[in-house]
Amino acid sequence: MMAARFLRRSIPVLRHARCYADAPSGASQMSFTFASPTQVYFKEASVKQVDVPTLTGAFGILPAHVPTLQVLRPGVVTVFNDDGSAAKFFVSSGSITVNADSSVQLLAEEAFPLDQLDVAAAKANLEKAQSEMASASDEAARAEVQINIDANEAIVKALE
Amino acid sequence: MFARTSALVFLPQCGQVRNMVTLKDITIRLKSIKNIQKITKSMKMVAAAKYARAERQLKPARVYGNGAVALYEKAEIKAPEGVANKHLLIGVSSDRGLCGAVHSNVAKAIKAKIATLTGEGKEVMVVNVGDKLRNILQRTHGNYLLLSCKEVGRKPPTFTDASIVATELLNMGYEFDQGAVIYNRFRSVISYKTDEKPIFSIDTVANSENMGIYDDIDADVLRNYQEFALINIIYFGMKESTTSEQSARMTAMDSASKNASEMIDKLTLTFNRTRQAVITKELIEIISGAAAL
Numbered sequence: 001m002m003a004a005r006f007l008r009r010s011i012p013v014l015r016h017a018r019c020y021a022d023a024p025s026g027a028s029q030m031s032f033t034f035a036s037p038t039q040v041y042f043k044e045a046s047v048k049q050v051d052v053p054t055l056t057g058a059f060g061i062l063p064a065h066v067p068t069l070q071v072l073r074p075g076v077v078t079v080f081n082d083d084g085s086a087a088k089f090f091v092s093s094g095s096i097t098v099n100a101d102s103s104v105q106l107l108a109e110e111a112f113p114l115d116q117l118d119v120a121a122a123k124a125n126l127e128k129a130q131s132e133m134a135s136a137s138d139e140a141a142r143a144e145v146q147i148n149i150d151a152n153e154a155i156v157k158a159l160e
Numbered sequence: 161m162f163a164r165t166s167a168l169v170f171l172p173q174c175g176q177v178r179n180m181v182t183l184k185d186i187t188i189r190l191k192s193i194k195n196i197q198k199i200t201k202s203m204k205m206v207a208a209a210k211y212a213r214a215e216r217q218l219k220p221a222r223v224y225g226n227g228a229v230a231l232y233e234k235a236e237i238k239a240p241e242g243v244a245n246k247h248l249l250i251g252v253s254s255d256r257g258l259c260g261a262v263h264s265n266v267a268k269a270i271k272a273k274i275a276t277l278t279g280e281g282k283e284v285m286v287v288n289v290g291d292k293l294r295n296i297l298q299r300t301h302g303n304y305l306l307l308s309c310k311e312v313g314r315k316p317p318t319f320t321d322a323s324i325v326a327t328e329l330l331n332m333g334y335e336f337d338q339g340a341v342i343y344n345r346f347r348s349v350i351s352y353k354t355d356e357k358p359i360f361s362i363d364t365v366a367n368s369e370n371m372g373i374y375d376d377i378d379a380d381v382l383r384n385y386q387e388f389a390l391i392n393i394i395y396f397g398m399k400e401s402t403t404s405e406q407s408a409r410m411t412a413m414d415s416a417s418k419n420a421s422e423m424i425d426k427l428t429l430t431f432n433r434t435r436q437a438v439i440t441k442e443l444i445e446i447i448s449g450a451a452a453l
Contacts, residue, residue, distance in 0.1 A: 035224040037319040037395055042222050055381065066375045069231070071384040095388045097227075099234040100373055106225035107392060109319065 027085040030063040031103040034079070034087055034089075036111040041089065042079065049080040050104065052153075061100050070096045072108065088114045090158055092151055119159040126152035186431045190424065197420035204413035205257070211349075211406035214316060217345060218403045225396025228389050229357055235370040237360055239338040245373060246283045248306075248359070249273060250340030251297075251331075252312030252397040253290035253405075260408035261345055262401075263292040265354045269342050274301060285334055289325060306334055317402060322395035326387065337361050343397035344404035349409060352404035357393050362386045365408065 032050060034042040051060045053075030073096045079087045094108035129148040136142040195209050231237070239245050251270050253263045270286060270293075277284045285306040290292050294308045309325055338360050345355035365371060 033223065033227045033230075035220060035227055037224055037392075038220055040220040040223045055384075065374050068375045069377050069381065069385050071381050072389070095385050097231045099230065100415075101234065104232065104235070105230050107224060107227050107388070109388075130252065 005110075008021075014016070028063055029079075029102070030061070030065075030103075031101075032079070032106070032107070033104070034077070034106040034111070036094075038110045039111070042110065044103075047079055050085075050106065051076075051078040052106065053077070053091075054096065061096075061098060061104055065098050065102070065104075067100045068098050072096060072106075074151040075108065076091055076114065076158045090117055090155060100109050114158060116153055116157060119156060122152050122159065123153040126156060161200045163344075165300060167274060169222065175360050175447070177301055179342075183431070184432055185229045186434060190427050190431060193420055193423050193427065194242045197417055200413045200416040200420060204410055204417060207395075207406050207413060210316075211403065214399070214406050215346075217316060218399050220345070221399040225399070226393060228396065231389070232358055232360065235368065237365055237368040237370065239360065239364045240367075243337075245276055245337035246335060247285070248329075248336035249284065249286045250325075250336065250339065250341045250342040250394060250397070251286060251290075251293050251360070252394070252401045253293040254287070254401070255291040255310060256293060256405075258409060258412060259405050260327040261410045262352075262405050262408045263290070263296060265344060266297040266342055267293055269356070272299065273340070273342070274304060285336070287325075287329055289394075295378060298352065306389070307332055307349040308350040312398075313402070313405065317366070317398035318397050322392045322398055325394055326391040330387065330390075331344035341393050341397040345400050346407065349407050352408065355400075357397065358392055359393055360386075371424045 027086045030050075031044045032042050033044055033146075034040075034050075050059050051058060052070070053073045054070040054152070055073050056070065058075070058100050072091055074092050075090070077089045079089070081087070081118045089108075089109035089111050090113075092110040094106070094111075096107075097105045099105075108125050126149065127151055129145055132145045133149065136145045197331060213318075249270055251266045253266050257263070274284050274286070279299075281451045284304055286301070286304045287296065287307040287309075288297060288305065289309045291308075291310050292313045294305065307329055312321075338358065340356040340358055342354065344352045346352050360368075365386060366379075368380060371377075
């Protein structure tokens with residue numbers, strides 16, 4: 001075994017050199033589109049990384065991520081630009097699509113930069129929602145209050 | 161001589177009725193057309209203001225809508241050919257008229273699609289957003305109407321409106337395989353074009369060939385994703401449709417005002433001519449009456 005390895009190193013590279021798997025070709029940039037129905041934050045922009053909160057967990061997306069479809073949960077989306085700066089947004093819900101050509105479409109039902117949100121108002125809404133939970137009568141009302149609580153909890157957690 | 165004067169006395173009355181309308185009729189007509197012109201001018205200004213706002217809101221909505229259909233385009237999803245699948249057409253328009261050919265264009269596109277699909281033996285149902293569309297389609301294609309939405313067009317459409325339409329549609333329980341949203345795509349202030357965007361059911365997307373490359377998708381996530389995508393496409397169609405409608409109404413009211421002012425000019429000329437003719441006639445009567453003495 002040692003001899004074989006020694007031989008391999010001493011023989012000049014006549015045959016094809018062993019190497020790691022090929023880097024994915026062409027997909028060195030991702031075309032990132034991030035929009036809500038009323039506002040566009042990124043349109044086919046080139047960014048380094050995007051962190052998204054989804055129903056199945058939070059994950060980060062870099063260029064050449066495997067194609068996937070996910071549904072968003074209320075939480076914070078962090079966009080890391082090419083120059084290193086990070087921008088944080090709060091999204092209520094929505095969907096994210098990563099295509100094979102490394103284009104990413106993040107469509108949020110409502111999205112706001114974190115600095116536009118007020119933590120005191122969020123806490124007040126959270127308390128109100130939690131007290132409504134007790135008085136919620138049927139399934140649909142309870143589901144609505146639960147969504148309210150989840151969203152407000154996520155806002156409070158994001159702002160602290 | 162006596163006979164001639166009495167003949168002259170009788171002649172003017174029948175003369176006016178036979179040759180031209182009286183001054184009174186022209187005055188009434190002129191007044192009503194001037195009122196109509198005021199109304200069309202003010203409608204044009206209102207439509208211009210609404211159009212400006214709709215166009216501003218259309219810019220982000222377009223990016224959003226294109227993002228929503230990106231999956232269907234990039235993964236080239238299509239329903240299996242040859243199978244008798246069920247189609248769903250969503251026609252997007254509004255309740256209000258006086259906007260040119262907006263409603264009839266969408267209705268024409270829907271009727272053409274129904275004809276081709278029933279010719280191929282496929283089942284089709286239509287959802288219409290907007291009362292005008294229902295009026296046009298009910299007479300001939302009433303049995304294809306699945307759902308009809310009213311109170312569209314008074315205020316700019318929001319995401320909530322689109323989600324209401326999508327929820328009701330999904331609650332109807334019509335298991336469609338594929339379909340299209342038919343709307344008027346806004347091109348410029350003076351032009352719009354009837355266009356369509358495809359929609360697919362959850363099963364069609366899941367079974368499409370290229371979906372295999374998409375990783376880690378379970379049925380629940382896909383269902384949520386599809387429902388959200390349906391709302392997005394309907395929202396996109398509604399936004400484009402309002403912008404086209406307001407620009408069409410602006411153009412229509414503008415040409416109506418121009419036509420009205422043309423009519424006013426012509427009628428004013430006729431009025432002056434009639435007025436001068438009446439004066440001349442009276443003068444002739446007086447002069448010939450005086451000459452007769």
